[in-house]
Amino acid sequence: MNSQRNTEKWGCGKDEPHENGGHGSGSEFLLGLDGGATSTICVCMPLLPFSDQADLPNPPPILGRAVAGCSNHNSVGETAARVTLEQVITEALSKSCADRSSVRAVCLGVSGVNHPTDQERILIWLREMFPSHVKLYVQNDAVAAMASGTMGKLHGCVLVSGTGCIAYGFADDKEARAAGGGPILGDWGSGYGIAAQALTAVIRAHDGRDSQTMLTTRILKALHLSSPDELIGWTYADPSWARIAALVPEVKSCAEDGDQIAHNILVNAVQELTLCVKAVVERLNLCGADGSGSFPIVMVGGVLETNKSWDVGKEVINSIQKLYPGAHLIRPKMEPAIGAALLAWNFLMKESQGDNYC
Amino acid sequence: MNSQRNTEKWGCGKDEPHENGGHGSGSEFLLGLDGGATSTICVCMPLLPFSDQADLPNPPPILGRAVAGCSNHNSVGETAARVTLEQVITEALSKSCADRSSVRAVCLGVSGVNHPTDQERILIWLREMFPSHVKLYVQNDAVAAMASGTMGKLHGCVLVSGTGCIAYGFADDKEARAAGGGPILGDWGSGYGIAAQALTAVIRAHDGRDSQTMLTTRILKALHLSSPDELIGWTYADPSWARIAALVPEVKSCAEDGDQIAHNILVNAVQELTLCVKAVVERLNLCGADGSGSFPIVMVGGVLETNKSWDVGKEVINSIQKLYPGAHLIRPKMEPAIGAALLAWNFLMKESQGDNYC
Known part of the structure; x- marks a missing residue:
């Protein structure tokens, strides 16, 4: 993956002392998480200035990246899923010399988000992990996968086929999905x-x-x-x-x-x-x-x-x-966790500029 | 089911004292077990004299019947499966005023017997539960189901479709099966x-x-x-x-x-x-x-x-x-556990008369 390419430029290596041990006072960060079937990946990105999406650096700068086990609550249960999320977030922030209060937004793309109640449950976990000013977004992992191919823009269709399969689409403010029900519910293209x-x-x-x-x-x-x-x-x-x-x-x-x-x-x-x-x-x-x-x-x-x-x-x-x-x-060149971080940037920008941008 | 119909005639009711607390000295018994997906049933039958299968009483006399949970080791694990078998055998014998040493043969029809190693493993468990003179037979539950429709004779075909499905057939000394692999292996008729x-x-x-x-x-x-x-x-x-x-x-x-x-x-x-x-x-x-x-x-x-x-x-x-x-x-009128007991009778008779009878 290209995700590590720009790390040195933004990282907190020994040779680059920072005020407050971070990226200077006032630095803000975005976290992107990909909660897949076998692993959970978290990346930490600096909050880039809001501008046209097309002006974003490609690949975007990644300060820290951490990997842990599966965090799908359907597969491993709620307790294990929460522990894994805590672990991977802590590690990514530590590698970026950042702390939770300097995070501006977190976007988690995770399999097993099939119903608003799934989303709400995971948002409650994340809420307990971050100060109240941190914006939190939870999406189906297919949405983060789309963002990894479109630099965070939600328009068009994404098709995922790994262990499971799902199609997701966005147009204006509408979204639609097909399949993604798991083996019993006939994901025959997976x-x-x-x-x-x-x-x-x-x-x-x-x-x-x-x-x-x-x-x-x-x-x-x-x-x-x-x-x-x-x-x-x-x-x-x-x-x-x-x-x-x-x-x-x-x-x-x-x-x-x-x-x-x-x-x-x-x-x-x-x-x-x-x-x-x-x-x-x-x-x-x-x-x-x-x-x-x-x-x-x-x-x-x-x-x-x-x-x-x-x-x-x-x-x-x-x-x-x-x-x-x-x-x-x-075919995205960056991993879904970076897609999730770009999605966080996109959602934040949308909120800061009103609802005319998706 | 008709399984209880003749119990009184053969049972050990309070009004019928028996020498040795059983059915008279020298009484011998057969146990038939049906290890299904949700329950395990054990019936105890007196050892009827060997004769033409067509002369067997229909329905056969049942002395005691007991029901317990699932004993499929694939579903509940080996320890739980063994405990369930112990429990259901003890209860059926107790209701029949019989003990393990008076049992001549046991036949267990159980789902999850798909390979000789499955059969061997269950035979080892049963061997530990009975004295060495007791004959033991383990069959796929479909075989006991066939026996319940043919008074123990193994000829023709049986088709089972409940939670799972399987077809089993016997002709002379040959046998064949189809399906019975479970959901992942495509039992679409189940x-x-x-x-x-x-x-x-x-x-x-x-x-x-x-x-x-x-x-x-x-x-x-x-x-x-x-x-x-x-x-x-x-x-x-x-x-x-x-x-x-x-x-x-x-x-x-x-x-x-x-x-x-x-x-x-x-x-x-x-x-x-x-x-x-x-x-x-x-x-x-x-x-x-x-x-x-x-x-x-x-x-x-x-x-x-x-x-x-x-x-x-x-x-x-x-x-x-x-x-x-x-x-x-x-369409059998008796339950598979009785089929298993008839199968035990059939196997015993075959052994006592040589290999010319199936």
């Missing part, structure tokens, strides 16, 4: 969805319900198992979705080697992901009346990363551009 | 599978990926929720499959009221269940060379129970009989 279908295909080939597939030998080898029967015990042993989703590279490599079942699973994932984007674009009318309007699609997550083999992301963008020729792809 | 698809349909209708469906209002009402968004938190809150599967009646009632999406989900479940049976029948050649051979299909589980609305079991048997006209339906 890494979990792809890999679960591959595991199912192995079982179906084994018991005679479907054709044989290369997935059998590849997946058994990857998991160090000797028979498809053993997959049942393997899936029961640990219900972590990320563990299932980690099999996506096996599916891609089988599809590249000509396995029809693996190919069909990926084609199905492309259709599902396209459908997610379509639902969001149509609800927000992002493509305009004649369907040719221009809008960005930010793509993020392991499933959509460019790769030399079967390229899910490329297929999805091709499929979307057939529907909406004006859609243009953005 | 109660879980049907309900998970219905929940997914509600989310898809809500976010614009699919048409509106009656399932939305019916399911939200059943779960006391006010918005589809809240389903995400609901599914995360408790990952129990039985809790999801409990929504099957809502799907059936929506399909009966003409909802196309609910109808399609049930049609898909019928196809999946038919495919499970087909895979087993073909592998065992149960239908004979010309496809018209006669064989029983035992059907068990909440999803397949006769009901006045959309009848999944009836549709499945219609669909199977189109493929195999000689298939005849058996």
Whole structure:
């Protein structure tokens, strides 16, 4: 990532003494947090002067960055999630020689924010961690991912497919989302969805319900198992979705080697992901009346990363551009935590300049 | 159930004193256990004289019956599973005025037996609970379910669809199974599978990926929720499959009221269940060379129970009989635990008479 590039310029290295041990009296900071499925990342950015978003330095300056474990309360419970947030914030501020009272705003993008009550609960935790003048924002992690591709501007669509998948869109003051419900609620375009279908295909080939597939030998080898029967015990042993989703590279490599079942699973994932984007674009009318309007699609997550083999992301963008020729792809060069920090800057600026800017 | 019907005749009521506090010196017993997804049932049966299976009393005499919680080690862990087995066995024997040394054989039908290592592990637990002369058998719960429809004889096919689903078949000395892998491995004909698809349909209708469906209002009402968004938190809150599967009646009632999406989900479940049976029948050649051979299909589980609305079991048997006209339906009148006890009798008889009888 480029996130560390400008650290020295802004950092509090031993050779650069600062008044008050920080960045001079009156320095203010923004915190951006990315609460992902497996880790939580916090970055500390100086509060840049409000100006046109296009004038922001790209990449933005990052003073400190810290990483901790998962902070999704749905996965690890409330207590562990709070401890992790405390830890990662403390570390990022310490690395930036900043303290909590010098923070102007915090934006946390976190998975598991599906309902206003989720947002409110997390805001209460953050409120307890910061003085009352600090502005706090909690967003679904997809929103921070979008901001990482648009320098904080919320317009267009973002599609995330990692362990889970979700599409999110913004137009003027409206927003819309599709999918993001988790495995039980059918996120079939996600890494979990792809890999679960591959595991199912192995079982179906084994018991005679479907054709044989290369997935059998590849997946058994990857998991160090000797028979498809053993997959049942393997899936029961640990219900972590990320563990299932980690099999996506096996599916891609089988599809590249000509396995029809693996190919069909990926084609199905492309259709599902396209459908997610379509639902969001149509609800927000992002493509305009004649369907040719221009809008960005930010793509993020392991499933959509460019790769030399079967390229899910490329297929999805091709499929979307057939529907909406004006859609243009953005693959963010900065991490979602920086997106969250830019989002904090954007929200603050919007509040300081009135509601005409988003 | 009829399981208690003959208890008095064989029981150890206060008015019937027995030598040694049991059924007379030398009385021997069989235990049948059904280790289901939500409960474990144990029945104690007197050891009936070996004869033609057709001469067994129907229903067989049951001396004592006990019920405890789940004993699937995959679901509750090994320690809890063992405690539950101990408890239910002790109670059934106590009600029958029998002790462990008077038990001749025990057969446990339990979900989660998918691999020889599962069987071996449970046999070790049982071995610790009984003297060495007691014969012990551990089978997948589907096998006990079949025995409950065939008075212990293992020939033909059994289809179970409750929370999970599985097809099992026996012909001569061969056996075969299909599905039974659990939610991650695609048991789409199960109660879980049907309900998970219905929940997914509600989310898809809500976010614009699919048409509106009656399932939305019916399911939200059943779960006391006010918005589809809240389903995400609901599914995360408790990952129990039985809790999801409990929504099957809502799907059936929506399909009966003409909802196309609910109808399609049930049609898909019928196809999946038919495919499970087909895979087993073909592998065992149960239908004979010309496809018209006669064989029983035992059907068990909440999803397949006769009901006045959309009848999944009836549709499945219609669909199977189109493929195999000689298939005849058996809906067991006795519970799987009694099937397990009959299986113990059958295995014992087979051992005493040589290997020519199954």
